[in-house]
Amino acid sequence: MLESKPSKLDIMTAHERVRPYINRTPVLSSEYLNEKTGAEVFFKCENLQKIGAFKARGGINAALSLDKELAKNGICTHSSGNHAQAVALAAKMLNTKAYIVMPENAPLPKVNGVKELEAELIFCEPTLEARENGVKEIIARTQAFFIHPFDNYDVIAGQATAAKELLEEYPDLDVILAPVGGGGLLSGTGLSAKYFSKKAKVYGCEPEGAADAILSFKSGKIENAPFINTIADGLLTKLSDKTLSIIKETVTDIFTVSDDEILAAMKLVFERLKVVIEPSAAVPFAVLLKQKDLFNGKKVGIIFSGGNVDLSKITF
Amino acid sequence: MLESKPSKLDIMTAHERVRPYINRTPVLSSEYLNEKTGAEVFFKCENLQKIGAFKARGGINAALSLDKELAKNGICTHSSGNHAQAVALAAKMLNTKAYIVMPENAPLPKVNGVKELEAELIFCEPTLEARENGVKEIIARTQAFFIHPFDNYDVIAGQATAAKELLEEYPDLDVILAPVGGGGLLSGTGLSAKYFSKKAKVYGCEPEGAADAILSFKSGKIENAPFINTIADGLLTKLSDKTLSIIKETVTDIFTVSDDEILAAMKLVFERLKVVIEPSAAVPFAVLLKQKDLFNGKKVGIIFSGGNVDLSKITF
Numbered sequence: 001m002l003e004s005k006p007s008k009l010d011i012m013t014a015h016e017r018v019r020p021y022i023n024r025t026p027v028l029s030s031e032y033l034n035e036k037t038g039a040e041v042f043f044k045c046e047n048l049q050k051i052g053a054f055k056a057r058g059g060i061n062a063a064l065s066l067d068k069e070l071a072k073n074g075i076c077t078h079s080s081g082n083h084a085q086a087v088a089l090a091a092k093m094l095n096t097k098a099y100i101v102m103p104e105n106a107p108l109p110k111v112n113g114v115k116e117l118e119a120e121l122i123f124c125e126p127t128l129e130a131r132e133n134g135v136k137e138i139i140a141r142t143q144a145f146f147i148h149p150f151d152n153y154d155v156i157a158g159q160a161t162a163a164k165e166l167l168e169e170y171p172d173l174d175v176i177l178a179p180v181g182g183g184g185l186l187s188g189t190g191l192s193a194k195y196f197s198k199k200a201k202v203y204g205c206e207p208e209g210a211a212d213a214i215l216s217f218k219s220g221k222i223e224n225a226p227f228i229n230t231i232a233d234g235l236l237t238k239l240s241d242k243t244l245s246i247i248k249e250t251v252t253d254i255f256t257v258s259d260d261e262i263l264a265a266m267k268l269v270f271e272r273l274k275v276v277i278e279p280s281a282a283v284p285f286a287v288l289l290k291q292k293d294l295f296n297g298k299k300v301g302i303i304f305s306g307g308n309v310d311l312s313k314i315t316f
Numbered sequence: 317m318l319e320s321k322p323s324k325l326d327i328m329t330a331h332e333r334v335r336p337y338i339n340r341t342p343v344l345s346s347e348y349l350n351e352k353t354g355a356e357v358f359f360k361c362e363n364l365q366k367i368g369a370f371k372a373r374g375g376i377n378a379a380l381s382l383d384k385e386l387a388k389n390g391i392c393t394h395s396s397g398n399h400a401q402a403v404a405l406a407a408k409m410l411n412t413k414a415y416i417v418m419p420e421n422a423p424l425p426k427v428n429g430v431k432e433l434e435a436e437l438i439f440c441e442p443t444l445e446a447r448e449n450g451v452k453e454i455i456a457r458t459q460a461f462f463i464h465p466f467d468n469y470d471v472i473a474g475q476a477t478a479a480k481e482l483l484e485e486y487p488d489l490d491v492i493l494a495p496v497g498g499g500g501l502l503s504g505t506g507l508s509a510k511y512f513s514k515k516a517k518v519y520g521c522e523p524e525g526a527a528d529a530i531l532s533f534k535s536g537k538i539e540n541a542p543f544i545n546t547i548a549d550g551l552l553t554k555l556s557d558k559t560l561s562i563i564k565e566t567v568t569d570i571f572t573v574s575d576d577e578i579l580a581a582m583k584l585v586f587e588r589l590k591v592v593i594e595p596s597a598a599v600p601f602a603v604l605l606k607q608k609d610l611f612n613g614k615k616v617g618i619i620f621s622g623g624n625v626d627l628s629k630i631t632f
Contacts, residue, residue: 026342028364032432047590048344109587116348267627271425274363274623276590307590311583311632 001065002153005246006160008195011188014061014157015164021060021093023049025162027169030272037288038296042173043269044166047277047307051085051113053234054162054305055149058184059086061158062147063094071096074144078102078124078131080233081110082306083149088117090147099144101134103127107233107278107310128237150184151240160188166301167196174298177284179305180204180213180254181235183243189303190250200301204247204254205284207231207262212238214254217247231259234280234306257286265289267316269304278309317381318469321562322476324511327504330377330473331480337376337409339365341478343485346588353604354612358489359585360482363593363623367401367429369550370478370621371465374500375402377474378463379410387412390460394418394440394447396549397426398622399465404433406463415460417450419443423549423594423626444553466500467556476504482617483512490614493600495621496520496529496570497551499559505619506566516617520563520570521600523547523578528554530570533563547575550596550622573602581605583632585620594625 046054074097091098098119103126209230265286362370390413407414414435419442525546581602
């Protein structure tokens with residue numbers, strides 16, 4: 001278990017640890033989308049990761065980093081979906097129990113994913129307070145070990161392995177764009193760019209309807225979003241101390257996009273790259289489309305964070 | 317240009333010829349779908365191929381096999397979409413013109429794909445006769461060289477490279493399932509299984525609403541479908557002499573599925589594999605779901621033939 005910000009070696013170790021249990025996800029590109037954006041774009045498909053999201057990396061790394069004694073009463077977390085599935089999967093691997101607190105409005109495919117992995121599921125109101133209280137009750141009842149969805153250095157080191165793989169295949173990227181909710185993926189991506197690239201700048205990409213990270217990045221302390229209203233259901237949470245501190249150090253800037261821009265980007269991805277992504281995963285590509293001038297002529301890596309979308313709710 | 321049924325060496329040569337211009341498409345799998353089917357399933361993602369379909373392989377191979385003199389007045393074809401895009405792309409590579417006859421009811425993404433590749437597009441009524449007449453007029457007017465969508469040994473050799481790649485990665489497949497329309501992909505798959513596998517049996521998969529191949533396979537001569545009515549718009553054509561002859565020799569059986577079964581399979585693929593496939597591409601997986609008992613415990617390769625679907629027309 002890491003007690004401080006992951007070092008280069010920590011991320012390399014995390015990668016070796018999770019490698020047997022995760023997919024080496026493919027990187028896609030499209031001449032049409034290159035022409036459309038004026039950039040050369042490489043899409044890292046974490047939607048094709050185990051459980052359909054990059055969260056498998058962090059959840060598995062954190063669980064496998066636990067002392068056996070700590071994991072023996074089970075592991076628990078709160079999550080709107082993808083981290084929940086990651087912890088449930090990790091518990092299966094460790095042959096221990098998983099207890100998951102999920103907001104009652106979590107998307108159905110994410111809820112079903114957790115159920116299939118045989119975790120104990122506890123629904124709560126969709127507020128951070130209710131989620132945290134739910135976890136406290138579980139810990140009191142079961143002594144399960146809590147794996148925070150992002151305010152956890154082992155989770156961050158695990159998420160960092162996505163950008164590490166991307167940079168192994170495309171070492172000369174100028175830019176990497178990643179979505180930001182709690183900041184686990186973005187801080188991990190920032191660290192990997194710092195450690196494994198000579199020049200890649202990292203940008204965070206956030207929905208306008210959950211714009212806390214851009215405010216926190218500018219003020220330097222954790223801020224609330226002015227309002228929460230977005231289809232990007234994986235990006236509703238705010239940053240934590242650990243993620244903000246790494247983001248301040250490793251990220252160049254944060255941009256926001258509207259839900260309409262997210263949906264338009266999502267449609268282009270379905271049509272042109274032929275992969276299914278969830279709204280949260282479309283946010284960085286929406287940023288690229290919006291900020292074309294800034295990235296013109298650059299080699300741009302984009303992390304497709306996940307593909308767990310309720311298709312009955314999407315109309316193109 | 318091949319004058320007879322492709323040999324093992326012909327397919328190996330075709331593969332070397334097209335390799336620089338096509339994607340080595342990824343192979344996906346899902347524990348959930350393995351459990352659901354009772355088989356171990358490997359999905360070869362030709363929906364992630366250039367132009368969004370395996371047809372890039374055959375079209376490019378046939379075009380690159382042409383003597384320069386033959387291609388100098390352009391190349392032409394008739395196609396409901398994916399082969400049209402393949403020929404248009406190949407013409408661009410050869411720096412010559414492409415003339416494409418398309419039925420007026422071809423799906424919009426396929427029409428747009430051809431337009432973007434700067435081919436000359438001629439619409440016709442959605443009958444084989446109208447398509448063939450359209451091509452005759454083009455040849456009379458331009459002396460362009462006709463590349464048939466499947467009744468062409470170079471096209472068949474090109475399509476065979478998809479199963480060849482799949483068998484390179486999974487040499488111990490027991491079964492390969494491929495969709496069948498005109499039979500270019502199925503005959504190529506049959507040849508690759510014969511040449512590059514010790515044991516893989518190949519099955520053709522066809523929509524009930526265009527069930528000519530199953531009849532032709534059983535009678536041994538080319539039959540018409542009893543009726544044409546299916547969402548699998550890429551599988552409406554009937555077999556040709558060249559494809560039927562190879563299919564009789566290399567394919568074990570042909571199964572049909574209904575449109576409801578195709579849509580259900582397509583939905584599962586979107587939800588679980590997170591890739592976008594067109595209805596025609598879902599047909600083999602629909603067959604696997606329907607014929608579970610036959611394939612129980614087997615290692616099954618499935619070729620996702622393409623991903624060019626008008627998403628506004630699909631409701632899950």
